[in-house]
Amino acid sequence: MSRPKPSGRSYGRLTRHERNAVERMLDRNRSAREIAAELGRSPSTVTREVAAHRYVTAPRSRYGEPAPADLSGACPRLSAWPRCCNGCSHRRGYGCSRRPRVFYSARRAQEAADAELSASRSGIDETEEGAAAKLAAIRDGLARGLSPQQIAATTPGLSASTVYRWVDAGYDGMTNMELRRKVGYRPRSRRAPKRATSHSSRRSHASFLALGEDACAAAWEMDTVEGSRGDSARLLTLLHRPSRFQLALPLPDGTCASVLAALSSLRGVLGEDGARRAFGAVL
Known part of the structure; x- marks a missing residue:
């Protein structure tokens, strides 16, 4: 059922819901x-x-490119309404040899409209004279070795964040190399990368796959969950993949001994044979 057009409605951007309806x-x-x-x-x-x-x-x-304005010589559907291949009996081009094939997609239209809106909001929100005056003040201050905070304090209507942003954007040919603090930082010391933890072949991924498809699908995933900073208590979690059933066992700390003790208590409840049957493979 068609909705009546609201009277006196001002123009606004199409919403994603409206674009879905168009498609x-x-x-x-x-x-x-x-x-x-x-x-x-x-x-x-x-x-x-x-x-x-x-x-x-x-x-x-040319997949994903915007359709060109001039489509002379192409399918008549592209030069007049509907201006796209949507609704064509040769949907998606099956059995159609015409090029180009052009479609309207609500998702792509929304992405393009959002990009246009973002681009329209970029740049300097100033008059030409005001922007030129502030850029001149920034360049003069940087040439005298002033910091962005000092430039902002002596230039009405200019903030330090604006100085950083305009310099970083490269307005008036400026670069970050003109900011003394940025080029004066010492290289940060970086730790050497950690070596990969060695483990036996019984804990390798190949060994896990060798258990068979059924065993892999029924495997449990084990992990520890930490609490707030400074709290040594942990939770040992065991998640059963097929059923999404999860066990959570409290741990006094995150040591290996605590994990082994929790697993031993679980083995004590189920028994040795029960534990082997329930926990065929634990990741």
């Missing part, structure tokens, strides 16, 4: 007016949306 109705070969009536938008908004956010699926070398 769904394109697949059903609906006209621009039918889609516009469903969304409560004007037909020109719908046609602009589809034309602006189409993407190429064939040829493969």
Whole structure:
């Protein structure tokens, strides 16, 4: 059922829900007016949306690219409504030799619209004269060896974070090399990479796979969960993969002896034979 267009509605960006409706109705070969009536938008908004956010699926070398504005010589569906291959009887190009193949996707349209909005908000939110004056003040201050904090303190309407951001963005040809503190940092000392922990062949991945597909699928996953910083207590968790059943055993600390004691208490409850049958493989 079509929704009536709200009276006096100001123009706004299409939402993801509306773009999903556009794609769904394109697949059903609906006209621009039918889609516009469903969304409560004007037909020109719908046609602009589809034309602006189409993407190429064939040829493969241009997959994912926006559709070019000039599609003369291509399929007539691309030069007039619906301007895409959605709803075509040769859906997804099966049995169709025409190139390019162009589709409208709500997901891709939303990503493109978000990228356009983000790009429109980048840059300097200043008049040309105001931006030029502040850039001149920043460059002069850096040339005199002043810090961003000192430049901001002597320039009205300018903050230290703005100085860092504009320099980092490379406005007016500036670079981070002009910030004395950034180029004056000493190289940080880095620890040597840890050596891989050695273990016996019985604990290798190949040994685990050799147990067979059934045993691997029924394996338990063991881990320890730490509490707040400074608290030595732990939880030993055992998760059964097929059933998602989980055991949690309290540990006084994270030592190997505590883990062995918890597993021994579990073996004492189930018995040696029961423990072997229940815990065939533990990761």
